[in-house]
Amino acid sequence: MVLIISPSRCIVIYIALLLRSQKSRHKKKRRIFRTHIGRNAVTKIDRYSTGSYFEGFAGYCRAVRLGDRVVVSGTAPQPPEGKDLSELDTYTQTIMSLENALESAAKVGGDKELTIFTRLYLAPNASWEEASKAHSEIFDAIRPANTTLYIQRLIPPGALIEVEIECGVANAQQG
Known part of the structure; x- marks a missing residue:
């Protein structure tokens, strides 16, 4: 119609x-x-910013904590010094992105063991199999809920993946 x-x-x-x-x-x-x-x-909100240009430009923080919940913004891999992202495969970029996101979550008290949800956004030429393998290696014992999907494109040149994480805070009653 x-x-x-x-x-x-x-x-x-x-x-x-x-x-x-x-x-x-x-x-x-x-x-x-x-x-x-x-x-x-608790109404106090903790925010963590990496100080990246894009966070300032777009007006957001890498990770935000409200009470016992931490949410990490879309996190793309950061290439090692002297390398270009286009030189790295999906598996490597996924490991890098997840580690960066977990590190950001930890800055505001997030605990990897309390990860409840992950999202993997894949560029058209990314391999969902490699991304899933990397995700499984990091979260196999935790088994968070997950959504993995292809999107039209990612902003960083050469990026094959961007991840988001939601997790809890260990010892939230004390923190």
């Missing part, structure tokens, strides 16, 4: 969707706020 919509109709649809999403956003914010108040949850 083909649907043809005029530009003016697109604007009306866009505004309607925008208004609907703003209403649902406000509802979610209120619900989250009440949940935090109801549990007397």
Whole structure:
């Protein structure tokens, strides 16, 4: 089926969707706020930044901790001195990315053993088999939930993978 919509109709649809999403956003914010108040949850947020140019440019941190939960932003591999990412295979880039992400999580108290979710974003020419093998070597005993998917492209030149990690904090009651 083909649907043809005029530009003016697109604007009306866009505004309607925008208004609907703003209403649902406000509802979610209120619900989250009440949940935090109801549990007397910790409201202090710890942030870790590597100081990379892109973090400053895009306005985000590598890792954020709220209470006993740590979330690590998409982390691409950093090539060794004198090497280009395009010289490294998917397996090597995955190991590097996961180690960098776990190191960032640890900076705000995250614990590898409490990793609950990982996401692997693969460039079109990456090998999902090599990425999965590397993931298994690092997380085999932990077995977090995982999503692995191909995307159109990654920002760093030569990058085959970018990873995200969500984990808990060891001894959160004491921290």
